[in-house]
Amino acid sequence: MKFQKKHGCVQLPFVRGVFLFVWAAVSFCYSNSLSLPSVFSDHMVLQRDQAVPVWGQADSGAWVTVEFADQSKEAVTDSSGHWKIILDPMPASSKPRKMKIYSDAGTQVVQYSDLLVGEVWLCAGQSNMEWRMDQTEDAERAIAAANYPRIRLYHAPRLITQVPVGRIDAQWEVCTPETVKTFSAIAYYFGRKLQRDLDVPVGLLLAAWGGTRIEPWTPPCGFRSVKGMGSEYRMAAHLSELPLSGVDQKDKQTPGILYHSMLGPNVPFSIRGAIWYQGEANHRHNQTYVNKNRALLNGWRTLWGTDFPFYFVQLAPYRWNDEDPEILPLFWEAQSAVVKEIPGTGMAVVSDFSTADSIHPPNKEVPGTRLALLAEANTYGMDVVSTGPVYRTFAKAGSTLKISFDSAQGLTTRDGGAPDWFELAGADGVFKKADAEIVDEAVMLCSSEVPDPFLFRFAWHRLAVPNLVNGAGLPASAFRGGALRDN
Numbered sequence: 001m002k003f004q005k006k007h008g009c010v011q012l013p014f015v016r017g018v019f020l021f022v023w024a025a026v027s028f029c030y031s032n033s034l035s036l037p038s039v040f041s042d043h044m045v046l047q048r049d050q051a052v053p054v055w056g057q058a059d060s061g062a063w064v065t066v067e068f069a070d071q072s073k074e075a076v077t078d079s080s081g082h083w084k085i086i087l088d089p090m091p092a093s094s095k096p097r098k099m100k101i102y103s104d105a106g107t108q109v110v111q112y113s114d115l116l117v118g119e120v121w122l123c124a125g126q127s128n129m130e131w132r133m134d135q136t137e138d139a140e141r142a143i144a145a146a147n148y149p150r151i152r153l154y155h156a157p158r159l160i161t162q163v164p165v166g167r168i169d170a171q172w173e174v175c176t177p178e179t180v181k182t183f184s185a186i187a188y189y190f191g192r193k194l195q196r197d198l199d200v201p202v203g204l205l206l207a208a209w210g211g212t213r214i215e216p217w218t219p220p221c222g223f224r225s226v227k228g229m230g231s232e233y234r235m236a237a238h239l240s241e242l243p244l245s246g247v248d249q250k251d252k253q254t255p256g257i258l259y260h261s262m263l264g265p266n267v268p269f270s271i272r273g274a275i276w277y278q279g280e281a282n283h284r285h286n287q288t289y290v291n292k293n294r295a296l297l298n299g300w301r302t303l304w305g306t307d308f309p310f311y312f313v314q315l316a317p318y319r320w321n322d323e324d325p326e327i328l329p330l331f332w333e334a335q336s337a338v339v340k341e342i343p344g345t346g347m348a349v350v351s352d353f354s355t356a357d358s359i360h361p362p363n364k365e366v367p368g369t370r371l372a373l374l375a376e377a378n379t380y381g382m383d384v385v386s387t388g389p390v391y392r393t394f395a396k397a398g399s400t401l402k403i404s405f406d407s408a409q410g411l412t413t414r415d416g417g418a419p420d421w422f423e424l425a426g427a428d429g430v431f432k433k434a435d436a437e438i439v440d441e442a443v444m445l446c447s448s449e450v451p452d453p454f455l456f457r458f459a460w461h462r463l464a465v466p467n468l469v470n471g472a473g474l475p476a477s478a479f480r481g482g483a484l485r486d487n
Helices: 139-144 185-198 220-224 230-237 249-253 257-266 289-304 327-341 365-378
Strands: 045-047 052-057 063-068 071-076 082-087 093-103 108-125 148-155 172-175 202-208 273-277 310-313 345-348 390-397 400-406 422-425 431-433 435-439 442-446 455-458 479-482
Touching: 045 202, 052 093, 063 082, 071 082, 108 148, 108 185, 108 257, 148 185, 185 202, 185 273, 185 365, 202 257, 220 230, 220 289, 249 257, 273 365, 289 327, 310 365, 327 345, 327 479, 345 365, 390 479, 400 455, 422 442
Parallel strands: 045 108, 108 202, 108 273, 148 202, 273 310, 310 345
Antiparallel strands: 052 082, 063 071, 063 093, 093 108, 148 172, 390 400, 400 442, 422 431, 422 455, 435 442, 455 479
């Protein structure tokens, strides 16, 4: 059996002959050597309309058979005992079914029950993605209402290892008030909207850890694929040789380490796409964050074998102590550039539901729902507005600048007042507050203090909560533009 390589990554990163952890509680029964990763368990959701890989270990040279949904597929294990079978694409199904895996003419058997077929999404990032339902506003009411038997939850535990692991202590669970209580609130609200609107089962595969940078979630091949990230690639590719304790909290920032520990064991479990809420730990890295996202996505898409969609939440306004108030807008600009430069991505803006004195806004329903809108519009082709006004171009006419937008139908303000947080500058580059007026789907800017404007910016402050929205009530993101010449 051969494993494909791309950008230096092996698509199925098994640990050969090394067992780092033995877990007392596992999610399935097995006998002798036949085993599968923990992402296969009772209650799982398999991705509809895609080929579905099923893989694991058994005796060397053994025949392994997988039976599910009128399919029966066979494979022979390689010399190391690894096997992989690809199930044909299947339509969505809410009917609970069983999967049976056996080898050696049925002497070794693994069986899973209550399996559904629908939409599976990876949900990853740092603390705002990890933030639990019982930590959010209106938690008691929301948790009590979370009876969704067609939503299934999988939570990868926090884990630091220096070599890729094959099994982790996790299993799929049915979404109930009890199981959702400590699950990611954003992931839950994202999945709830998809399940309601698509009317199919939804599986949410969560891997998140507060305070982590993007680098530890990136596999070695991702770093290798982007010029200028050679040092990160060397660290990620040689984790086992680094002097790490494996328990020190600083170790969790090592490039590649959380991919190996928390994501790698689930690859290439078939998914539709990924949602991501991360950046607080990288918010000073505005000039390199686009390439860091590119490395992350190149690695993930290579290893999963598909250019799946990737939707993320823009950081909310936050005070950041005594930090320069323009550092965060520079990061917002970098996050916007991810959408422009990397295909298959989208950004949810949540400035209107921020808390300036808390880096963890308590309302997680809004970002989860807005991520779902991005998926519904761009992945599922539904006729929904998924983003707020997006700056497109400007034109200068004397002392006035006209700012035009995409996704601006019904352009208005949330409070009924004039658009705020617009600024203009002339040849001296000194910005002054601008008077703004909405005309059709554009904003006209002028300022008595800037009679000959060339530069403009919007929401360019860490505490900016602008009022500009489109007819769907979705807010515009920070932006800047112009040139020191007539356009």
